[in-house]
Amino acid sequence: MMRNRSRRRGGRRSARAVALPVAAVVAAAGIAAGTWALFFDSSGEKTEAVTINCPDVANILTDVPVAARQAVDMSVALLNEQLNTAVTQLDQARAAGVQGGNDALLADLERQRRQTLGTMSAAITQAAGRPGSQAGGLEKMASCAFKRQAVDSSGQSVSALAGRDGKGNRGRNANGGNGGNGDGADSGLSRRDFADITKVDPNVEKPRQQRNGSAGLFVSQCGRNENGHFNSDNVIVAPGVGNGAHHMHDYVGNLSTDADSDLDSLKASGTTCADGDRSAHYWPVLRLLDGSRERDAAAPGGGRDKNVGKILTPSSVTLLYQGSAVSKVTAMPQDMRLITGDAKAFTNGQKDARASWSCTGFENRELKTKYPICPQGSQVVRSLEFPDCWDGRNTDSANHRTHVAFSDDNGACKKGFRAIPQLTQRLTYDVPANSFFAIDSFPEQRHKPVTDHGDFINVMNPNQANQAANCINSGQQCRN
Template sequence: MTPQAHKRSRLTTRLVAAAAALLLGGGGTALIAAGASADGAGQDGPGQRGGPVAAAATVSCPDVGDRLRQVPRGARLPVSRGLAALDRQVATAYEKMTTGGSGTDTVLRQLRQQREKTIGAMADAIGRSAPRPDALLNMSGCRMKPTGRPISVGGPGQDQSQAPDQGQGPDQGQGQGQDGGQANDGGQDGNGGQGQGANGQDDGGQQQGGGQLPPVGGPSPDDFADIRSQQPNAQQPPQGDGASTGTFVSECGTNKEGHFNSDNVIVTPGVSNGAHHTHDYVGNDSTDAFSTDQSLAAAGTTCGNGDLSTYYWPVLRALDGTSEHKPGAGHDGNVGSVLTPSSVKLTYSGSQDGDVTAMPRFLRIITGDAKAFTNGPANANASWSCTGFEDRQLKDKYPICPNGSDVVRTFNFQSCWDGQNTDSANHRTHVAFAQQDGSCPAGFRAVPQLQEKITYDVPNGQQFAVDSFPEQLHKPVTDHGDFINVMPDRLMAEAVRCINSGRDCR
């Protein structure tokens, strides 16, 4: 085991021990960001017994990957390794702060130095065959982002409950973008809203996601809301006269085969544990960090119709105090038992504005943002609900579902393609969402829109959370889905015919 793995293992042990103490009503010391301001000290929240209170904080860094605009072929592996290293550096800095090993200023200074070196190496690799993106170096500096939630730091015998959200305003931190302009490093931090907290009761006196304090590091009780407190907000877009109204469904199972890894083949290909959280896969049965177009095309699939595409998303975990000491799990701060979906539905649909054209084979799409808590909501696309209540969608809360209702995650992917590229340097600019009237932006064409809908039978009273980078605190707003189209051309052509002719096919 590497020294880094040993450190992550010790962090996980502390997290699990703290969580166990909380769940058992003990007085384990809360782990909070060292150097965070004492916000609201002396003001007891529900369940607190006085004692000092400090505002929890996390590490917020400009997202270098989102600012990439050109990565020549020869620079792809060095850039991939650099992006993975940046994520590892931030996670290590967050670990140092939460365990109190070093002061905030010292950790941030060391982090900046590490990032300058890594970003410089990435810029050098790009600059060997393209203009060197020197502006990326302006993104080396990081800062602390308050979460807006005071945490009790009392000793044994004192409650460690978190006080209510103090209404932290939008995060306005700025980082220099590649184009020389400023990149907003903040935006809404996903804490807002007045939805019912995790202690809301359902009709039977049971709770989903409530009644227990979460492990230190997230999520917070304020990250949960009773789905019934949300007003209906899901609206179907109007259909134009020429809308393509058919659907095509791929039935690919629920990953009972156990295809998991912590790789990130789209963002950090060629790097093991590039995601630092565990992904759940259906479809293509060979996907990992080292997959190529050729290996994906030659693989098997769990889809009954021969669809070789790869569909994946971060696992959902029951926060039951268990931990696997391996990459993507305990070593990266993701604890709890992995929940197997009760169903996975993969549906392709049409355009409000007219016919769709075929997706190119090996098209890669990411929807949502794994770093939305610190990046802000610009690319966030999380959507949480409960069966029987899907006219109500939560963007920055986990749902508390009534008895007999399952948790639902929904990912609606971009449905406009630039007509040329199967990927882009930041993995976003080659695709786009349709505009409000259903049309694609200039220069883009409509392709079938993929929707991934995953449901889970979460036991009443059981808290849960999506896997995330440690500093993202397992916020629901960080949920995201990934897709690589590997449908055989004939199958994609069949899907397009079904959609454009208004038929429902599978």
């Protein structure tokens, strides 16, 4: 099930999921759009790569009045749509053989962004009753630039290998056609985006458990998305916006999670979790780049947003809540909203990149900027570790980060914050030998592993949340 929409219920906010308008994009006749803007040498190998880097407005907005948040969320979604369209135009120009950056494209994108940022600034000012410090500087974030990444001749494009076995032989896709995704799209990845986990030095360190710490753990059992709950929404970051993520999400837990969800609808829904836990967990799907066409090959969030290949169902999903090394934990409040990682870390930088990649049997070694190549019999592991400190007041914040924080290297929370159970979404996958894979991403993020991220809405009732915290504080190991 590639789309999972919940029925509207009384008490929900009036905003509904809307698909934002997309500017018309004209492609050269007979030229398929490529995902990665490339220069090629005479051998056809990648020699230079380009994407568009725009300031991430959503990440710096920490002081947005509640009355302006819906308007701001819609404006952020429109900024993403404008960037997506510009990247598509850039890729089509590259596929048509146009060399170098297109300054006119950047100028048009800046014009669109300046108008959208002006609307956002006005909404914040109106809600605050006075010009805000952040609102006043938003229009300075209108300009974007080309991001170039040098790739040597050994960094062969993964798209050139899609649909081939480890010996380079062309395979057959699920529909009986030749390998390759059929739309000319390049994944944006090369061999340099993968690393042999056996050649990575052990690098995982955990805080030492202190006498006053909470050493227990609680596991929520919610399945592996066997029911096929997918959509390209993100109700935390882009509420009310259809295809607000521009990539497909895998869901477990709450059965109704989509762009229109609110606490009332989530509490009224069914769940895949044991013990009636209606919490929502989601993350970008992982795809096998084998040249096959998924059911979403022509859909928003899928092929239309340059996310192609076979969606892999996790072999296991472990939702683990752990304690603090230095203190007891406070139960999470209902409707707590958490994000981890940065879906735009390829252009934003790694400050908020928190996801890690590894292989079973080698989990003392983690990668952030590369996908792991696992030895025979070992599974790919994704670990999405969430903030473990809370300000004690807010269940969300304007940038969805500042109401929570990560503890320091010793496990302590900063002043004014208290420890909460730390959620880790641990996913494992059976990836065929000699195969390439990648997460879905925003088009300009090029499926880079550093952009992996996870989302969580706590819908445990107070009794369930207290039981989990008490289990952790008493040093027990429990399951729902």
